[in-house]
Amino acid sequence: MTAPVAVSLTVNGERIDAQVLPRLNLADFLREHLGLTGTHVGCEHGVCGACTVRVDGDIVRACLLLAVQTHNASVETIEGLSDSGEVADLQAAFCNRNALQCGYCTPGMLMAAQDLLRQNAAPDRAQIREHLSGNYCRCTGYHAIIDAVEATALARRGEQP
Amino acid sequence: MNDGVEQTRGLSVLDRPNSYIGKTVPRPNLDRLMQGRGLYVSDMTLPRMVHVVFLRSPHAHAKILNIDSVAAKAMPGVIAVVTGRELADVITPWIGVLTHLKGLKSAPQHAIAIDRVCWQGEAVAAIVATSRALAEDAAEQMSVDYEELTPVTNMRTALDAETPVIHPDLGDNLAFERNLDAGAIDKAFADSDEVVEAEFVFGRHTGVTLEPRAVLADWNAGEARLTIYQGTQAPHMVQNISAKHLGLEEAQVRVVCKDVGGSFGIKVHIYADEMATYALSKLLRRPVKFVADRVESFSTDIHARDHVCKGRIGVNKDGTITGFEIDDLTGIGPYSMYPRTSAIEANQVVNLVGGPYTTPNYRARTRVVFQNKNVTCQYRGVGHPIACSITEVLVDLAARAIGMDPIEIRRRNLVADDAYPCASPSGMKFEALSHHASIDRLLSIMDYDALRAEQAELRKQGIYRGIGIASFVEVTNPAAAFYGVGGARISSQDGVTVRLDATGSVVCQTSITEQGQGSESLTAQIVGSVLGVSMSRVRVILGDTDNTPYGGGTWASRGAGIGGEAALQSAKALRKNILDVAAAILQAKPGDLDIVENSVVDLVGGQQRIEMHELARIVYFRPDTLPPGFQAELMATRHFVPREYPFAFTNGVQASWLEVDPNTGFITLLKHWVVEDCGTIINPQLVDEQIRGGVVQGLGAALYEHCIYDERGQLTNANMADYLVPMSGEMPDISIGHVVSPTMESELGAKGAGEAGTAGAAACVANAVNDALAPFGATVTEIPLTPRLILTALGTI
Incomplete structure (x- = not known):
C-alpha cells in the first residue's frame, strides 16, 4: 500500500514516467516532483480552487486527485496553457483590467475561466460569476475578473465591448 | 543663472508631457504571475532544505506535563524534534507592548510553548524532517501529557472576580483600558430630544490569505548570516526583530520577500512559529521551511x-x-x-x-x-x-x-x-x-x-x-505616531534609490513592498514621469533588506503616500543630476534643458539634444571626455515621512x-x-x-x-x-x-x-x-x- 507506484502520463504534452507514493496528490506531484509551481495550494481540501488544472479536458482540483489516478491521463497546467498560447487573450484581458493583485488565485482562475469559455461562448455576467464561484480571490473583489472574462468572450466572438 | 533650477513650464513635476500620473497603465510583471511563474515562498527550495511541522495544542488552556518524542524521532526522514525549552536556548521570548499605549500589559511569549499552552493551536513542539509529509507522519507519533486548565473564553466575564486570571503575574485579565471624555456628553444627552442606544457585536474573523503564511530561514554558519525568505509586508521589521531575539546584529540578517499570496495585515506581524523557524535554522545550521496549512492558518493567523x-x-x-x-x-x-x-x-x-x-x-x-x-x-x-x-x-x-x-x-x-x-x-x-x-x-x-x-x-x-x-x-x-513613538523599531519613513544605468534605463530600489497593490507600478509611474523616461525602461526592486533603502514597507495604506513621495523626490534629485551632466556635455545651462521621452531636449522648442543611453554611455565609459573636475552622479536616494x-x-x-x-x-x-x-x-x-x-x-x-x-x-x-x-x-x-x-x-x-x-x-x-x-x-x-x-x-x- 505504501510502496511507490509507477505512473505514466502526459503533462502539458510531455511524457512523464514517475514512481509516486499512493498518497501523493496531484498538486504536490506537479509542484514538488515536476517543479510546476504555477499550480497553487490554498486549502488542500478542494474548496478554494487555487490548484485547478485540466485532466483529460476537464478542470479538476489537483489537491483532491491522487497522482496515481492520472495514470495514462493528459494533465494540463497553467504553464502549458500559457506556453501554447491558448489563454493568451484571457491573460491580456486580465492584465488590462488589473484582474489580479497578489496573483495566487490567478492560475486556477484562468483555468476555470477558460473552461467556461470553451463551454459557453456568450456567458452573461451572472453565468461568469457562477462558474468562477469555486475559485476564491481575496484581493480583487471579483468585479475586475468578471470584466476580463466578459471582455475575452466578446473578443472571441468578434464583438466590440 | 538658472543652473539646477527646476523649470517646468508652469507645470508641476507630476503634470509633465507624457506623465503617467493619473493614468491607468498595466502593472509591470503581471505575466509572471499569470503564467504560473511567480516565486512565492511556498514555491522555493534550497539545497539541504528541511521542513518543519508544528505539533499544536488541542486544548485552549493546559499545563504541559510531559512531551515524549522518542517514537517520533525514530520515524523515517526525521532530522530533529525540538521543544520550547530546547529552543529557548536559541531565541529569547518577547512581550508585545508599546509605551504610548499607557498601561498596556502582556506576558512573555515563547517561540514554542514552555510548561503551558494558552490557546488551541499554540505550538508545543517542532518536528523537522526531510519532507513535510514525513514530518507530519512523525508528528502523529508525538505523545504529550496535558493537564487541562479552565479556559477563559467569554470576554464579557473575563474581568469578573470568579474568572481565572490567565497570567497570574499580571494580576488580572485586563490588557489595556482607555477612557476619553471630550465636550460635555451628559449635558448634551440631557438636552437632546432623543437619545438612541444599541449594543453592537462584531464577530471574530481573519484574513484568509490564499497563500498561507510561509517562511524559509537559511542560517549560513560559514557566513554567520541568516537569510529569511518570507512573505511579509515589513522586511526591515522582520530583520530587526529576528536579529534581536536570536542575539544577532541586524547586519547578520537579510530578509527577502518575493511574491506574496495575499497579506491584508495578516503578514505584517511576526508569529511565534516564524520565530521558531528562524531559530531552528540557526540550531540545525541548514535551511528550514515552514508553510502553514489551512487549519494552522485559521488557528494561528491573527x-x-x-x-x-x-x-x-x-x-x-x-x-x-x-x-x-x-x-x-x-x-x-x-x-x-x-x-x-x-x-x-x-x-x-x-x-x-x-x-x-x-x-x-x-x-x-x-x-x-x-x-x-x-x-x-x-x-x-x-x-x-x-x-x-x-x-x-x-x-x-x-x-x-x-x-x-x-x-x-x-x-x-x-x-x-x-x-x-x-x-x-x-x-x-x-x-x-x-x-x-x-x-x-x-x-x-x-x-x-x-x-x-x-x-x-x-x-x-x-x-x-x-x-x-x-x-x-x-x-x-x-x-x-503609530509605532515609533511607542518604542517599536518599525520605520515610518521610506526611501527610494534611483539610478540611471549604462543603457539609459532606470533602476529603482524602494523600501515599500508589493503584495499585489501595485507598489511596483506606482513607483515606476512616478519615477518615469518625473525623469521623462518610459515606464518600460524603469525596473523596480523591492522586498530585500540588502538591496533597498531602510523603510517601513506596505501597510496602513502608506505605500503610495509615503513610498510614492520618496520615489518622487529621488527622481527629482536624479533628474537634476542628469541635467547637470547633459549641460556639461552639451555646454548648455541645466535650466535650459528638459528630459522628454528618454532624451534630453531643449526646454524651449523641444529640440532633441542627447538620448539618455548616449548620456549614460559617456558617463560610464568615457568620463574622460567630461569637463575637468566634473563628477557625474547618476544615482540618488531620498527618504520621506510626513511630519x-x-x-x-x-x-x-x-x-x-x-x-x-x-x-x-x-x-x-x-x-x-x-x-x-x-x-x-x-x-x-x-x-x-x-x-x-x-x-x-x-x-x-x-x-x-x-x-x-x-x-x-x-x-x-x-x-x-x-x-x-x-x-x-x-x-x-x-x-x-x-x-x-x-x-x-x-x-x-x-x-x-x-x-x-x-x-x-x-x-x-x-x-x-x-x-x-x-x-x-x-x-x-x-x-x-x-x-x-x-x-x-x-x-x-
Missing part, C-alpha cells in the same frame, strides 16, 4: 475585531447630532501580539467613532481583555469597520427616531468641506476632507431618488429592499442596495457604490481595484466570515468549507467615484486607498438591512448578518 460595544447617540428634532458615547470591550487572546500589539484596534475605535461629524461631545471607554483563544491584531482596516459601523448605524437609528432621511441627517452633521483644517473630539487632526462633495458624487452615481421610488414600489409587492449609507474616514500615511500630520485622512462614503428575504433571512447584495477621496490618484485603475477588493473583504465580514469558538475555546470551523468567504456568485458589481483633495504634506499629494473599502462596507450593509427591515420594526446591530440573525430579529425564530 484574528481581528471580536468587539462588543454599547453605543449611544443624542439627536435633536432638527437633525442635530448632539454627541456620541461608546463603551467597547474586545477579547484579544492570551497575548498581545508582537511587535505591533493587540491594543491598536481598540485604540482606533476610540479615535475614530464620530470622526466625520461636527459634534464636540464624545465619551468613550474601551477595555481590552485576555482570553484563551487565538490572538487578535491588526487586519485590514484596523478598528475602522467597528468605529464606522457604530457611528453610521447610530446615525441611521437617530435619523429614524426623528423621521429624517439618512442623507439629510448626514448633510446636517458632517463637517463642512470648507471647515478644514480641524480636529475631531478625540484629537484626530484633519487636513482637508470632502464629506459633502463625496455625498454629492454618490447621489449622482447611484441615483438615490430613483432607488427610493423603486424601493417603495417593491414593498407593495412584498419585496424588501434597503439602501444603506455610510460616511467614513480612513487613517493613512501614518507617521511615527505635520500624524496621519493623512482619506474620506468618502459608501452605499449598499440589497434585498432581504424575510422568509429565509437571506440577504442578496444587488449593488454597491463607493466615493473616495484619497488625494492625488496615481493610477485610477489600481485605486479602484484596491477599493473593490477592500469592499468585498468588508462584505465578507458583514455577511459570512466568523471564527466560531465554543465555550471550551475550540475553534469549530477552521477550514474553508465551514468558514465562509465571499465568492464571485454572491458579490455585486461595485461602482466607484472620486473626489480629489491632495494632501499638502507632500509634493505628490497622495493619501492611502487600501483600507477604505473595508472600513465602510459592513456599516452600509447593516444600514441597508435595517432599512429593508424597517416595515417590520426590526433592527440588527451584529455582524456577520447571518440568516439566523435576521430571522431572530424578525421574531421568526
Whole structure:
C-alpha cells in the first residue's frame, strides 16, 4: 500500500514516467516532483480552487486527485496553457483590467475561466460569476475578473465591448 | 543663472508631457504571475532544505506535563524534534507592548510553548524532517501529557472576580483600558430630544490569505548570516526583530520577500512559529521551511475585531447630532501580539467613532481583555469597520427616531468641506476632507431618488429592499505616531534609490513592498514621469533588506503616500543630476534643458539634444571626455515621512442596495457604490481595484466570515468549507467615484486607498438591512448578518 507506484502520463504534452507514493496528490506531484509551481495550494481540501488544472479536458482540483489516478491521463497546467498560447487573450484581458493583485488565485482562475469559455461562448455576467464561484480571490473583489472574462468572450466572438 | 533650477513650464513635476500620473497603465510583471511563474515562498527550495511541522495544542488552556518524542524521532526522514525549552536556548521570548499605549500589559511569549499552552493551536513542539509529509507522519507519533486548565473564553466575564486570571503575574485579565471624555456628553444627552442606544457585536474573523503564511530561514554558519525568505509586508521589521531575539546584529540578517499570496495585515506581524523557524535554522545550521496549512492558518493567523460595544447617540428634532458615547470591550487572546500589539484596534475605535461629524461631545471607554483563544491584531482596516459601523448605524437609528432621511441627517452633521483644517473630539487632526462633495458624487452615481421610488414600489409587492449609507474616514500615511513613538523599531519613513544605468534605463530600489497593490507600478509611474523616461525602461526592486533603502514597507495604506513621495523626490534629485551632466556635455545651462521621452531636449522648442543611453554611455565609459573636475552622479536616494500630520485622512462614503428575504433571512447584495477621496490618484485603475477588493473583504465580514469558538475555546470551523468567504456568485458589481483633495504634506499629494473599502462596507450593509427591515420594526446591530440573525430579529425564530 505504501510502496511507490509507477505512473505514466502526459503533462502539458510531455511524457512523464514517475514512481509516486499512493498518497501523493496531484498538486504536490506537479509542484514538488515536476517543479510546476504555477499550480497553487490554498486549502488542500478542494474548496478554494487555487490548484485547478485540466485532466483529460476537464478542470479538476489537483489537491483532491491522487497522482496515481492520472495514470495514462493528459494533465494540463497553467504553464502549458500559457506556453501554447491558448489563454493568451484571457491573460491580456486580465492584465488590462488589473484582474489580479497578489496573483495566487490567478492560475486556477484562468483555468476555470477558460473552461467556461470553451463551454459557453456568450456567458452573461451572472453565468461568469457562477462558474468562477469555486475559485476564491481575496484581493480583487471579483468585479475586475468578471470584466476580463466578459471582455475575452466578446473578443472571441468578434464583438466590440 | 538658472543652473539646477527646476523649470517646468508652469507645470508641476507630476503634470509633465507624457506623465503617467493619473493614468491607468498595466502593472509591470503581471505575466509572471499569470503564467504560473511567480516565486512565492511556498514555491522555493534550497539545497539541504528541511521542513518543519508544528505539533499544536488541542486544548485552549493546559499545563504541559510531559512531551515524549522518542517514537517520533525514530520515524523515517526525521532530522530533529525540538521543544520550547530546547529552543529557548536559541531565541529569547518577547512581550508585545508599546509605551504610548499607557498601561498596556502582556506576558512573555515563547517561540514554542514552555510548561503551558494558552490557546488551541499554540505550538508545543517542532518536528523537522526531510519532507513535510514525513514530518507530519512523525508528528502523529508525538505523545504529550496535558493537564487541562479552565479556559477563559467569554470576554464579557473575563474581568469578573470568579474568572481565572490567565497570567497570574499580571494580576488580572485586563490588557489595556482607555477612557476619553471630550465636550460635555451628559449635558448634551440631557438636552437632546432623543437619545438612541444599541449594543453592537462584531464577530471574530481573519484574513484568509490564499497563500498561507510561509517562511524559509537559511542560517549560513560559514557566513554567520541568516537569510529569511518570507512573505511579509515589513522586511526591515522582520530583520530587526529576528536579529534581536536570536542575539544577532541586524547586519547578520537579510530578509527577502518575493511574491506574496495575499497579506491584508495578516503578514505584517511576526508569529511565534516564524520565530521558531528562524531559530531552528540557526540550531540545525541548514535551511528550514515552514508553510502553514489551512487549519494552522485559521488557528494561528491573527484574528481581528471580536468587539462588543454599547453605543449611544443624542439627536435633536432638527437633525442635530448632539454627541456620541461608546463603551467597547474586545477579547484579544492570551497575548498581545508582537511587535505591533493587540491594543491598536481598540485604540482606533476610540479615535475614530464620530470622526466625520461636527459634534464636540464624545465619551468613550474601551477595555481590552485576555482570553484563551487565538490572538487578535491588526487586519485590514484596523478598528475602522467597528468605529464606522457604530457611528453610521447610530446615525441611521437617530435619523429614524426623528423621521429624517439618512442623507439629510448626514448633510446636517458632517463637517463642512470648507471647515478644514480641524480636529475631531478625540484629537484626530484633519487636513482637508470632502464629506459633502463625496455625498454629492454618490447621489449622482447611484441615483438615490430613483432607488427610493423603486424601493417603495417593491414593498407593495412584498419585496424588501434597503439602501444603506455610510460616511467614513480612513487613517493613512501614518507617521511615527503609530509605532515609533511607542518604542517599536518599525520605520515610518521610506526611501527610494534611483539610478540611471549604462543603457539609459532606470533602476529603482524602494523600501515599500508589493503584495499585489501595485507598489511596483506606482513607483515606476512616478519615477518615469518625473525623469521623462518610459515606464518600460524603469525596473523596480523591492522586498530585500540588502538591496533597498531602510523603510517601513506596505501597510496602513502608506505605500503610495509615503513610498510614492520618496520615489518622487529621488527622481527629482536624479533628474537634476542628469541635467547637470547633459549641460556639461552639451555646454548648455541645466535650466535650459528638459528630459522628454528618454532624451534630453531643449526646454524651449523641444529640440532633441542627447538620448539618455548616449548620456549614460559617456558617463560610464568615457568620463574622460567630461569637463575637468566634473563628477557625474547618476544615482540618488531620498527618504520621506510626513511630519505635520500624524496621519493623512482619506474620506468618502459608501452605499449598499440589497434585498432581504424575510422568509429565509437571506440577504442578496444587488449593488454597491463607493466615493473616495484619497488625494492625488496615481493610477485610477489600481485605486479602484484596491477599493473593490477592500469592499468585498468588508462584505465578507458583514455577511459570512466568523471564527466560531465554543465555550471550551475550540475553534469549530477552521477550514474553508465551514468558514465562509465571499465568492464571485454572491458579490455585486461595485461602482466607484472620486473626489480629489491632495494632501499638502507632500509634493505628490497622495493619501492611502487600501483600507477604505473595508472600513465602510459592513456599516452600509447593516444600514441597508435595517432599512429593508424597517416595515417590520426590526433592527440588527451584529455582524456577520447571518440568516439566523435576521430571522431572530424578525421574531421568526
